[in-house]
Amino acid sequence: MKKNRIKRKLADSGIIFIENEFSALLFGETENWEEKINAGCLAAKITAKPVANYILCRNGENPEAPVIPSCSDDETDGIEYDVAVIGGGVVGAAVLRELSKWNLKAVLLEKECDLAFHASGRNDGMIHPGFAAKPGSKKAYYNVRGNEMYTQLTKDLKVPFVRKGSMILLANPLYRLAVPYMLRRAQKNGVPGCRYLSKKELYREEPNLACRAAGAFLMPTSGQLSPQKLVCALAENAVQNGAAVRLQTAAVDFRFEKNRITQIVTNRGVIKVRAVVNAAGGWADWVAARAGDPLFTLHFRKGEDLILDKKSSAFIRRIYAMPRLSQVKSKSKGGGLVPTVEGNTLVGPTAHEVCSRDDYSTARGDVLELEKHIRLNEKLSDRQIITYFAGIRACSYDEDFIVEPSKRVDNLFHLAAIQSPGLASAPALAEEAVDWVVKLLSREEPVSPNPSFNPVREDKRYDYDLMSEEEKDAFLKENPLYGKIVCRCEQVSEGEIRDVLRSPVPPTTLDGIRHRARAMTGRCHGGFCTPKIVRIMIDERKLKSADIVKKNRFSPLFFGETKEEQ
């Protein structure tokens, strides 16, 4: 019944809905972007297949292709790999590391000049408990599994991680009626340890709560980490175990033999492959189509977060939010307060549909919208805002992950539409994909585990932070540059910056250093330390001033040197 009504509604607005063996297709034309997205969402309600929305929007950006890196050479030409992973976000990096556990020659292709350049580096670092996802969804399954894996994973990779626990604050005593339902949902999804906190318990734990909450629903497994650090650590460990990372290398075309991809054409030559994992984030639909499987299209939801000064850490223990009843059914949880592992508090995120895949600009109105969350805590104020940022979630129309081997192409696996809770799910998604890859390749010849796989990635700063004062003293005698503090706000030393520059996937940009070492992220926001880091980078790499860039080669910091003809 409902199905017919929706079909009619689509037809009335001139939208054509067609189902083929693999996808539901939408064609037609709309006036604005919102109508296009709405049509996609409606279609998702009446089909179990992924939606590929080919509606043309008259007043919107209809991006055709990603920007392909302008460097063009033959660096990768002719290299044979067993597996290529497309995309250097958290999913791609997790897949690469998982692959490095096997005796397989694996490569990660990333079009940008660094990892975690898009969604993976632009989120709140939350490792969700797995409560929010619909029971039975892929999101729920991989989130809960992934969350569990983080304890060991972060220990191995030496990425600071803490399970702070998150709370849904109940705005009204009536909401307590929902608690049994919430507990049932947690049980269905397999989220451990959830429980109701009485008003008394809640305010004992969070004495600075400014709002009148009737109680809270606690999910103790929620965690927090630096997503950029995690992605880099995953990739570094994979490289240490024999995998390769190719930056500024975009998969632009695919060559086939029968139903198999045999070659990937990149801007830096043609590589040979036996299996391909599509983890291309915001461009996963484009990659899927280029790879012969136009299974789905994505739509994009932007989110903004505020970052508060580290001082806020004294006033907040757990992650919390107070959703309004109207948000229960909405696609995003409406944001809240997220104390980070480093001590800052994130406020957000917002959620609104956008037509661009990489428009990370922030706008005043969106930031103001977030200030309501700050008021949840009486000790936090907008005066503590250090900065703000935006990220974009790449979503499918049914809002679930796309985790499946291609039905059209025999050796292609999709990990797409990995929006929130993608970070939390990534390790479990990687297991799934690699399991499939290993089975696939084993049909040709047996695949054996990598005998020298070492799950541990070394990180001196991580070790340092856990040391006693006596140990620190001894460490500094061995590593004197770790005693020279460069970034005063985050207490990052010259030794750390130099080690980051020498890491297995070394950064080539200031943002790359920022993401790995946290320098330039504090309250002075690089005012004091950037000149020092520039000096270190120039010394370490033997560069000139004009070579120093912020995020890519189009973002130089300097126009050469003074007293020089420019």
Added chain:
Amino acid sequence: MRYGECDVAVIGGGPAGLAAATAAATEGASVCLFEREEKTGGILKQCIHDGFGLIRYGEKLSGPEYAYREWLRFRESGAELRLETFMTAVEKEGNGFLLTLTDSQGILKYRAKTLVVACGCRERTDRQVGIHGFRPAGIFTAGQAQAYINLDGRMPARRCLILGSGDIGLIMARRLTLEGAEVVGVYEIKHEPAGLSRNIAQCLTDFSIPLHLGCTVTEVAGRDRVEGVYTVRVDKNLVPIEGTEEFVPCDTLILSVGLIPENDAFEALGWEIDPVTSGPRVDSCGMTSVPGVFSCGNSLHVNDLVDYVSESGETAGKAAAARCRASESLPGRPIPVRAGSGVGALVPQSAAAEGSANPVDFFFRSRQTLASCRLSVTADGKEIFSRRYETVRPPEMEKVTLDLSLLPPGTGGLLFSLLPDECGSVESETAGYEIIDETVCIECPRGCRLRIGRRPDGSIAVFGNSCPKGKLYGERETENPHRVLTTTVKTVFGDCPRLAVRTDGPIPRSALKDAQRLTDAVTVREAVLPGTVLIQNFGGWGVNLIAASECHP
């Protein structure tokens, strides 16, 4: 692990810390100065412009020269100096304090009876004033741009817009212009400039750089590098006026939008902060609400003049040393000091009573620009001091010195207010003269507004000056304005690729750019100290080009 002990620990080796350590050591205390950088001098190291030290040394020095003089004094004092040492924690321990510090040899634990905090201030950033858009390269705080240009010789801009008319912003407008960049304008959200008048005169007017008052930047365009900014005019409540948005193409945005005292590392001590100054509340000895902890310089409140920074360091250092000598004799009940009508920032926030430093220097800023007014200080309602001001402006900090020894015992509080004053107008002075020019005297930070009058017989007179220097300045300004050139030259030394230099006397203003071109061709190949003459009779202008900083292999 290494351990140390001293009477007075000074944190921060800029001008405030150097003066505090010198003063405390001169008083006989054992002193240790901790500085996180490789050299003392703080931010002065990169402030190569002149105008420092008029009060303290009676000369117009550049920042590095001033820092060098302060270092020489410090060196004589016998205080200990620990460079490249970073404080990671501070806690109370018994009657004193325990500092945990890190340097390249390990962890250092230092016990001190008293602490002097002299950590300076930091700059507010683009995000802290609500600028939106992408996060491209090409957005710098003025201080950061200053470090790149003056210390490292890197050129951060070709065509830039400066937001904020704070002093560093104005100074950088001139520096960037001299180094060959185009400054399209200085934009200030307020309806009057935030910097000293003399800096408006010698940094903007001299180079015909437009100053846009009541105008701000809302958004930056460009994903990778700045491609331009959106500006907007604001009304008198600083709210953007719709329809006044304008796109200004540029490759760089430089911000001079306020300074914040840096005290974050000491908050654990639990001192009280003054919300107006953003620094700790102190008494007239510079002691904070935590007994034994002193504050001075820009970490106490943002100063306009380094001379006052050094003074406050001396006050704090001296008092910290005195407290170590006689820690049992606690000062009497302090007299609270309050800002009344018209007064904004006011330091100190209380005056220690009998037996302490006297007379007491008070620093205040007006809340808004006031013409012909007077400062009235009352003790329990009775006026004890009054001074007339032609004008007071928020950017210009005023100093008054009061002798509090005459206050009756048990005085309950002091109140500082700015009241309107109907004083005689200056018009009568200029009767018979035609005003042909108005200018700001740049001889000293007071920045007197001069009016140049001409009689029908051609004779010239200067009005509005407060001293004979002003008269001379006014006369020369009418005939042939002169300026000191401050800039850098190349060196062959990797650690200091640029050396600060200046002319040791003024040259014709019209020759500034030619003089800059001459310095561009100079390379220093030998070690020099501040004051070393590099070129005699530079450019034939009858002045020498001298080193303003030091450099050596």
